[in-house]
Amino acid sequence: MIKDILKKYKHKMKYCVNLFLKSILKIRTGRISPNILNEIYIDYYGVKTLISKISNILVKDSNTLKINAFDNSLNKLIEKSIIKSNLGLNPIIVNNSIIVPIPSLTQERRQELLKLTKQESEKYKILIRNLRRDVNNLIKKKLKNKIISENEEKLFQKKNQNFTDFYIDEINNNFLKKEKEIMSL
Structure with a gap:
């Protein structure tokens, strides 16, 4: 017992x-990782959904992440969610992708x-x-x-x-x- x-x-x-x-x-280190965006959600047709579930998050280079949403109409929502996340990141929408420059620590x-x-x-x-x-x-x-x-x-x-x-x-x-x-x- x-x-x-x-x-x-x-x-x-x-x-x-x-x-x-x-x-x-999700706490950033000297190395860039898509994991820093793991806990960011958007309102996806009324359902709270992780960004990682509706897009591919790739490491573009040593200071940049690239997000390719499966539905390009979500790019603005993803951008706003990243800005609201208090991670200190400022994403930029370029063509059909979202570029997230990561400043050096x-x-x-x-x-x-x-x-x-x-x-x-x-x-x-x-x-x-x-x-x-x-x-x-x-x-x-x-x-x-x-x-x-x-x-x-x-x-x-x-x-x-x-x-x-x-x-x-x-x-x-x-x-x-x-x-x-x-x-x-």
Whole structure:
């Protein structure tokens, strides 16, 4: 019973790490990537749709993305969505494509991106710690109701702490990788 609870919460902690990885993918590093546009939506005939689902996003050169919408009538909507995204990008419609020039990162912008990445890592570490707290409360409840012994309680809390430490370390390691990417020239 407790093992099932631990297993369930272990999966939730792993899911938090995956969400963290997904969230930092859109944070730009020194290398240009179509991933920075992954979380931008448009209103596509009344349905909120990702730009990546209705177009091809290509790396044109080291500082430019090129978007080819499957329906050229959507170019204006895509352009407006990119501008509203607060990514600091100014797309230009050229013929039937959208060109998105990506400015080089200044040291100041790198610091801002690093701060944003740090905030994301802290947010997901807090989620993992909250999961740990929930499990510990469930374990204490089982002890109080005499479903488990004190020795079992200590054992399960130790396992829970080990899971927590492992997934917090995962987030820290991925944060350090991202930090290195952001700060490299």
